[in-house]
Amino acid sequence: MSGGNGLGGADHGSAGRGPCTAPRTAPRTASRTAPRTGSRTAPRTAPQSCAGPLSDHYDAALLDLDGVVYLGGTPIPGAAPALAAASARGMKLAYVTNNASRTPHAIAAQLSAMGVPATATDIVTSAQAAAHLLADRLGAGSAVLVVGAAGLRLAVRERGLRPVTSAAAGPLAVVQGYSPHIDYGLLAEAALAINAGAWYVLSNADPTLPTPRGPQPGNGSLAQVLIHATGRQPVVAGKPEPPLHAESVERVGAKRPLVVGDRLDTDIEGAFRGGADSLLVLTGVTRPADLLLAPAEHRPSYVATDLAGLNASHPQVTAADGRFGCGGWTAAAGGPGEAWLAVSGSGAWIDGLRALCSAAWSAGLPPGSPEEQRRAAGLALAAIG
Numbered sequence: 001m002s003g004g005n006g007l008g009g010a011d012h013g014s015a016g017r018g019p020c021t022a023p024r025t026a027p028r029t030a031s032r033t034a035p036r037t038g039s040r041t042a043p044r045t046a047p048q049s050c051a052g053p054l055s056d057h058y059d060a061a062l063l064d065l066d067g068v069v070y071l072g073g074t075p076i077p078g079a080a081p082a083l084a085a086a087s088a089r090g091m092k093l094a095y096v097t098n099n100a101s102r103t104p105h106a107i108a109a110q111l112s113a114m115g116v117p118a119t120a121t122d123i124v125t126s127a128q129a130a131a132h133l134l135a136d137r138l139g140a141g142s143a144v145l146v147v148g149a150a151g152l153r154l155a156v157r158e159r160g161l162r163p164v165t166s167a168a169a170g171p172l173a174v175v176q177g178y179s180p181h182i183d184y185g186l187l188a189e190a191a192l193a194i195n196a197g198a199w200y201v202l203s204n205a206d207p208t209l210p211t212p213r214g215p216q217p218g219n220g221s222l223a224q225v226l227i228h229a230t231g232r233q234p235v236v237a238g239k240p241e242p243p244l245h246a247e248s249v250e251r252v253g254a255k256r257p258l259v260v261g262d263r264l265d266t267d268i269e270g271a272f273r274g275g276a277d278s279l280l281v282l283t284g285v286t287r288p289a290d291l292l293l294a295p296a297e298h299r300p301s302y303v304a305t306d307l308a309g310l311n312a313s314h315p316q317v318t319a320a321d322g323r324f325g326c327g328g329w330t331a332a333a334g335g336p337g338e339a340w341l342a343v344s345g346s347g348a349w350i351d352g353l354r355a356l357c358s359a360a361w362s363a364g365l366p367p368g369s370p371e372e373q374r375r376a377a378g379l380a381l382a383a384i385g
């Protein structure tokens with residue numbers, strides 16, 4: 001049986017699970033605030049199989065953008081036709097982003113210009129998830145001090161709340177999202193409001209923001225100013241916290257969502273915590289070595305080189321006597337004094353990776369420092385080409 005139905009329960013994969021033949025089933029009640037740890041089930045020790053295309057089996061894809069559909073603003077080759085094919089098979093597509101600075105209209109326009117037709121309602125932002133959290137707790141028309149950009153102010157207004165910029169306006173909450181133009185005066189007002197008892201909410205806690213020049217401080221880093229100054233910890237709406245994925249499930253009415261992303265610590269962990277299945281694509285930040293060394297909460301249900309994996313079946317990994325087979329490859333943990341993992345065979349590289357994931361996730365981490373562990377993973381990966 002396949003795994004979780006979606007972001008409301010914990011049902012995580014394990015080795016030897018059969019193909020995804022289960023019918024699309026009713027959603028669980030998604031909580032937008034209660035975090036889930038997934039500790040009720042055994043850790044996943046192998047990628048899952050799916051006898052047919054994922055886009056036939058799951059009714060909605062909750063797609064991350066950067067590293068999945070585009071990379072730093074440049075379309076990822078093959079993404080547009082893969083998404084069109086998934087949509088033609090009846091899969092609903094929602095684009096789910098931790099970016100709280102741009103409006104859904106702006107993001108939809110960018111996607112459409114890349115050949116990925118999208119409207120503002122197809123875009124779900126952490127700003128919207130944060131505004132939803134605020135609206136659940138505050139009365140209509142309540143003042144909210146917004147430390148952020150246009151996308152966040154709009155989301156707050158759309159939920160019937162009133163964005164303000166001063167502590168003197170008596171805000172019941174402070175909501176903070178990334179903006180490249182945050183100034184000291186606004187941070188000072190926010191600190192005063194939080195100290196006066198305002199609820200503190202963050203759109204997302206990403207420490208960095210990828211740019212062509214390298215990582216730059218993201219909202220999670222900017223938030224440290226207010227956390228340090230007030231001693232208060234915010235509630236976070238964005239991935240991997242549950243509210244954003246729950247908002248997305250609600251938006252598209254997904255009964256059996258598949259989270260699709262390129263980051264293990266946001267997209268995949270978010271799916272894990274919400275009890276949904278996930279597809280990792282290798283077009284963004286995650287390197288194959290990261291996958292082999294991933295802790296349980298970062299292990300995706302499926303792995304594919306790119307979004308073409310949405311419309312493909314995913315082969316079974318067979319396990320026998322500590323050896324894991326996929327396609328033409330067989331992988332196993334090395335013996336004492338040997339390399340961490342041993343792999344042999346030939347065939348599609350991605351099947352070799354799936355076999356290696358199973359061996360690695362079953363064996364546990366190799367000994368040594370993080371650098372030595374990465375070397376051990378690199379050695380295993382070199383053997384599949």
Ligand SMILES: [Mg+2]
Pocket residue numbers: 064065066067068261262263284
């Ligand atoms: Mg990404």
